[in-house]
Amino acid sequence: MPDTLIQTRGPQAAKPWLQSYPPGMPAEITPLPHNSIGELFAEACATYATRPAFTCMGKTLTFAELEAESKKIGAWLQSTGLAKGDRVAVMMPNILQNPVIVYGILRAGFAVVNVNPLYTPRELEHQLKDAGAKAIFVLENFAHTVEQVAARTDLKHIVVATMGDLLGLKGLIVNIVVRKVKKLVPEWSLPGHLSFKAVLAKGNNALLNKVDVKPGDVAFLQYTGGTTGVSKGATLTHANLLANMAQMGLWLETAFLNKKRPDHLVFLCALPLYHIFALTVNSLMGLKTGGQNILIPNPRDIPAFVKELAKYKVNIFPGLNTLFNALMNNAEFQKLDFSDLALTFGGGMAVQRPVAERWETMTGCPIKEGYGLSETSPVATANRLDAAEFTGTIGLPLPSTEVEIRDDDGNTLPLGEIGEICIRGPQVMAGYWQRPNETASAISPDGFFRTGDIGFMNAQGLVKIVDRKKDMILVSGFNVFPNEIEEVAMTLAGILECAAIGVPDEHSGEAVKLFVVKKDPNLTEADVKAHCSANLTNYKRPKFVEFRTELPKSNVGKILRKDLRG
Incomplete structure (x- = not known):
C-alpha cells in the first residue's frame, strides 16, 4: 500500500x-448554462466552427461540418414520425458516422441507446427489446446480427452505414478493402432498410424542428x-x-x-x-x-x-x-x-x-x-x-x-x-x-x-x-457478470451445472474461468467454448474451462464462487 x-x-x-x-x-x-446537450452542441459548433472536431482514417470533420451532417440525421429522424424521447440505437465502432448520428439523435429530441457492435444476436435482442428502440443505425459489418433479431423487436427504421460513407472518394477504396480484401462484411439482408447516404440526402431536404429538451429528459440509455x-x-x-x-x-x-x-x-x-x-x-x-x-x-x-x-x-x-x-x-x-x-x-x-x-x-x-x-x-x-x-x-x-x-x-x-x-x-x-x-x-x-x-x-x-462486493469480473474495463455466463452455458445440453469466476490475466486484468460439471461424459472444452462464442461477445467468453466432478455449495445448495476463487 x-x-x-x-x-x-x-x-x-x-x-x-x-x-x-x-x-x-x-x-x-x-x-x-445549458438545458440540453443539443444546446451545448449548437453553441460549440458556432464558437469553434472552423476547428477540426473529429478525425478518422485521414478525414476530418470540422465543427461546422459536424453540425451540418448531424442536422440531416436529426431532421430525417423527426420526419419518420418518431415521438420526442423515443430511443434510437447506435451500433458503430469509432468512425465519423458515430458522432454525426449521436448528436443528430440528441438534437432531434430522442434518446441514444449505445450498442456494442460485437454483441451476439442474443445480447442485441435483449438490449433492443429492453430499451424499446424504434430505430437503429448499424455499420454493415454488423448488419447480419441485426438481421437475426429485428423481427422480434420494436424496430421500425433500420439504417445501414458503410465504413467509407464520410470519407469522400477514399471511401470507395475503403469499402472495397473492407468487403472484398479483408472480408469483414458477412452476408446480410434487411428488407426495407435505408442506407446512411440515403438518410443524409432525405434529411437534407427536411427541417430540423426545435424541440424543448429539458435537463431531466433522457439523453442516453447506457447498458450495464x-x-x-x-x-x-x-x-x-x-x-x-x-x-x-x-x-x-x-x-x-x-x-x-x-x-x-x-x-x-x-x-x-x-x-x-x-x-x-x-x-x-x-x-x-x-x-x-x-x-x-x-x-x-x-x-x-x-x-x-x-x-x-x-x-x-x-x-x-x-x-x-x-x-x-x-x-x-x-x-x-x-x-x-x-x-x-x-x-x-x-x-x-x-x-x-x-x-x-x-x-x-x-x-x-x-x-x-x-x-x-x-x-x-x-x-x-x-x-x-x-x-x-x-x-x-x-x-x-x-x-x-x-x-x-x-x-x-x-x-x-x-x-x-x-x-x-x-x-x-x-x-x-x-x-x-x-x-x-x-x-x-x-x-x-x-x-x-x-x-x-x-x-x-x-x-x-x-x-x-x-x-x-459483487461477483462482477472486470475484463479490459468491461463488466462481466457470472450469472450471465452461467445462464448461457447451462443452455448447452451436456452441462449439469457450472460456475464462472474472474482470474488474474496480465493482458485484460481479469479473464473468465468457467467450472463445469458434465452431464454428457463426452463434452469437451472446445464444445463449451464454441457454445459460449455463439452466445456471448468476445470479452465475456470463458478463456479457461475446468471440469469438476462437483462444485462447492453452501448448506442450502448455493454454489460458492468464493471457494472456487480459492
Missing part, C-alpha cells in the same frame, strides 16, 4: 477531500450489468452528462498548471465511443473544449494504431491499463515524440503501478487514474492532474460529488475503515430504465449510489479500492 494511504483511523471529517484540492478548485460546480447480472439501462439525463462535463472541465484545466495549455486540444479516442468512458471523456469533452478527437476504429491493431498516432500531436490520452501495456510493447511506439502529451488518464480498470511507472519513463507523462461507472456518467473521482506522482488510488471526489464509505447497514464509516464506496452528485443516473426495484436497491433514500466496490478513504480524502 502506498505511503500516502497510511493514516490513523478516526471520524470521517466533512468532505476531507476539499483540503487536497488543487489551488483555486471550487467545491461545487456553478449552475449549468449494474449490481446484478441482468444487463439494464442506466438512465442518463441531459443534466447528468452536462454536470459531469462541468466537473471534468474544472478538473481538466489543472492538467495545465505545470504545462502550457495548447490553443486547440487534441484527444486520442481509442476507447469505444459506445462505452461511457470515451463517450464523455472524449466526445462530450471534445465538444465542450473545442478539441479534436482522433478516432481509432480498431485499437487492437497496435501497429496500425501506432502509425496513426505518429501523425498527430496528442495532448490528452484516455486509456486502460491493457492498452497502455500493449502500446509500450510496440517498438515503433517507443520512438514517438510525446512532448505534447499533457494528460494520460487511466480508467475502466485499475492501472498497475509497474505499467504506470514504465509509461511515465517512456512518455514523460504520468498516468492519472480516475474512477466512475455507467451509473455516474461516468467520472466520480480523479487524482489531481497537476500532481507528479502515481498514487495508486482512484483520487478525490470531483466538485459537487460526495463519497462516503458505508457498511452493510448503510452507516457511514470513519476514515480508514473499509466498506462500500457510495457516491452522491449531479452526475448520478436517474435510475435503471423501467426497473424501479433495481433502482431502489442501488440508490439509497438519501441519494447515494451503492457502487458495489469496497474501499476506504484516507485523511487526505483519497479513495482506494481494495475489493469488489
Whole structure:
C-alpha cells in the first residue's frame, strides 16, 4: 500500500477531500448554462466552427461540418414520425458516422441507446427489446446480427452505414478493402432498410424542428450489468452528462498548471465511443473544449494504431491499463515524440503501478487514474492532474460529488475503515430504465449510489479500492457478470451445472474461468467454448474451462464462487 494511504483511523471529517484540492478548485460546480446537450452542441459548433472536431482514417470533420451532417440525421429522424424521447440505437465502432448520428439523435429530441457492435444476436435482442428502440443505425459489418433479431423487436427504421460513407472518394477504396480484401462484411439482408447516404440526402431536404429538451429528459440509455447480472439501462439525463462535463472541465484545466495549455486540444479516442468512458471523456469533452478527437476504429491493431498516432500531436490520452501495456510493447511506439502529451488518464480498470511507472519513463507523462461507472456518467473521482506522482488510488471526489464509505447497514464509516464506496452528485443516473426495484436497491433514500466496490478513504480524502462486493469480473474495463455466463452455458445440453469466476490475466486484468460439471461424459472444452462464442461477445467468453466432478455449495445448495476463487 502506498505511503500516502497510511493514516490513523478516526471520524470521517466533512468532505476531507476539499483540503487536497488543487489551488483555486471550487467545491461545487456553478449552475449549468445549458438545458440540453443539443444546446451545448449548437453553441460549440458556432464558437469553434472552423476547428477540426473529429478525425478518422485521414478525414476530418470540422465543427461546422459536424453540425451540418448531424442536422440531416436529426431532421430525417423527426420526419419518420418518431415521438420526442423515443430511443434510437447506435451500433458503430469509432468512425465519423458515430458522432454525426449521436448528436443528430440528441438534437432531434430522442434518446441514444449505445450498442456494442460485437454483441451476439442474443445480447442485441435483449438490449433492443429492453430499451424499446424504434430505430437503429448499424455499420454493415454488423448488419447480419441485426438481421437475426429485428423481427422480434420494436424496430421500425433500420439504417445501414458503410465504413467509407464520410470519407469522400477514399471511401470507395475503403469499402472495397473492407468487403472484398479483408472480408469483414458477412452476408446480410434487411428488407426495407435505408442506407446512411440515403438518410443524409432525405434529411437534407427536411427541417430540423426545435424541440424543448429539458435537463431531466433522457439523453442516453447506457447498458450495464449494474449490481446484478441482468444487463439494464442506466438512465442518463441531459443534466447528468452536462454536470459531469462541468466537473471534468474544472478538473481538466489543472492538467495545465505545470504545462502550457495548447490553443486547440487534441484527444486520442481509442476507447469505444459506445462505452461511457470515451463517450464523455472524449466526445462530450471534445465538444465542450473545442478539441479534436482522433478516432481509432480498431485499437487492437497496435501497429496500425501506432502509425496513426505518429501523425498527430496528442495532448490528452484516455486509456486502460491493457492498452497502455500493449502500446509500450510496440517498438515503433517507443520512438514517438510525446512532448505534447499533457494528460494520460487511466480508467475502466485499475492501472498497475509497474505499467504506470514504465509509461511515465517512456512518455514523460504520468498516468492519472480516475474512477466512475455507467451509473455516474461516468467520472466520480480523479487524482489531481497537476500532481507528479502515481498514487495508486482512484483520487478525490470531483466538485459537487460526495463519497462516503458505508457498511452493510448503510452507516457511514470513519476514515480508514473499509466498506462500500457510495457516491452522491449531479452526475448520478436517474435510475435503471423501467426497473424501479433495481433502482431502489442501488440508490439509497438519501441519494447515494451503492457502487458495489469496497474501499476506504484516507485523511487526505483519497479513495482506494481494495475489493469488489459483487461477483462482477472486470475484463479490459468491461463488466462481466457470472450469472450471465452461467445462464448461457447451462443452455448447452451436456452441462449439469457450472460456475464462472474472474482470474488474474496480465493482458485484460481479469479473464473468465468457467467450472463445469458434465452431464454428457463426452463434452469437451472446445464444445463449451464454441457454445459460449455463439452466445456471448468476445470479452465475456470463458478463456479457461475446468471440469469438476462437483462444485462447492453452501448448506442450502448455493454454489460458492468464493471457494472456487480459492
